[in-house]
Amino acid sequence: xxxxxxxxxxxxxxxRAYLNIxxxxxxxxxxxxxxxxxxxxxxxxxxxxxxxxxDESGLLADxxxxxERLAPHAxxxxxxxxxxxxxxxxxxxxxxxMGREVVVAITAGKLxxxxxxxxxxxxxxxxxxxxxxxxxxGE
Numbered sequence: 001x002x003x004x005x006x007x008x009x010x011x012x013x014x015x016r017a018y019l020n021i022x023x024x025x026x027x028x029x030x031x032x033x034x035x036x037x038x039x040x041x042x043x044x045x046x047x048x049x050x051x052x053x054x055d056e057s058g059l060l061a062d063x064x065x066x067x068e069r070l071a072p073h074a075x076x077x078x079x080x081x082x083x084x085x086x087x088x089x090x091x092x093x094x095x096x097x098m099g100r101e102v103v104v105a106i107t108a109g110k111l112x113x114x115x116x117x118x119x120x121x122x123x124x125x126x127x128x129x130x131x132x133x134x135x136x137x138g139e
Contacts, residue, residue, distance in 0.1 A: 001037075001137060001139060002032060002033060002034050002136075002137065003135075003137050004028065004031065004032030004033075004034065004134075004135070004136040004137075005134070005135050005136075006028040006031065006133075006136075007044075007131045007132065007133060007134070008021060008024050008025075008028075008121075008131065008132040008134060009129060009131050010123065010129070010130055010131070010132070011127070011128060011129045012126035012127065013126070013127065014126055014127070015073070015123075015124070015126050015127065016064060016068075016094075016123060016124055016126065017122075017123040017126055018060045018063065018064070018120055018121075018122050018123075019121045019123070020055050020118050020119070020120055021041070021050075021119050021121045021132065022055075022111070022113075022118045022119045024134075025039065025104075025111065025119050026110075026111060028136060029106065029109070029110075029111060029136060030109075032136040034106055034109070034136050034137070034138040034139065035106070035109045035138070035139060036138050037106045037136060037138015038103055038105060038106060038136070038137055038138060039103065039104045039105075039106055039111060039135070039136045040101060040102075040103050040133070040134070041103075041132060041133070041134050042100055042101030042133050042135075043095070043100055043121065043130070044131045044132060044133050045131070046092060046095060047091035047123075047124050047125035048095060048121065048122060048123050048124060048125070048130050049095045049098035049099055049100065049120075049122035050099065050100065050101050050102050050119065050120065050121055050132060051102060051120050051122060052104075052118065052119055052120070053117070053118070053120065054116045054118065055116075055118040055120075063098075063122075067097065067098070067124070070093070070094075070097065071089075071090040071093035071094050072090060073087075073090045073091075076089070088124075090124070091125035094124040095122075095124055098122050098124075102119060104119070106136070106138055
């Protein structure tokens with residue numbers, strides 16, 4: 001069995017962002033040489049997410065609006081976590097809702113995604129460098 005590990009690094013210019021990382025994961029798959037197996041993609045930071053959904057601008061805006069209603073950034077005093085000197089209590093909650101990781105089957109050397117499925121990196125406390133782990137195993 002083959003195993004391939006690769007880190008993807010991101011630094012967004014905004015506090016919240018949604019990046020389609022499917023091409024980056026596909027490139028890691030090609031580098032792995034795996035034809036049949038599994039691909040794990042996970043955010044290595046507790047204020048970021050990896051999830052699968054459609055790459056449609058209206059949906060991305062809907063996510064952003066929904067998450068901000070669910071866990072608004074301001075006022076920052078509403079979060080006990082922020083009493084530590086942080087201002088990202090909302091980002092931890094947003095990550096919990098959107099999830100930490102995805103696992104995608106690999107079939108015939110390709111990510112076995114549905115017709116509209118894409119892999120996204122969701123950033124909820126940006127403007128600093130963060131990483132995503134891609135771990136591929138198989139034959």
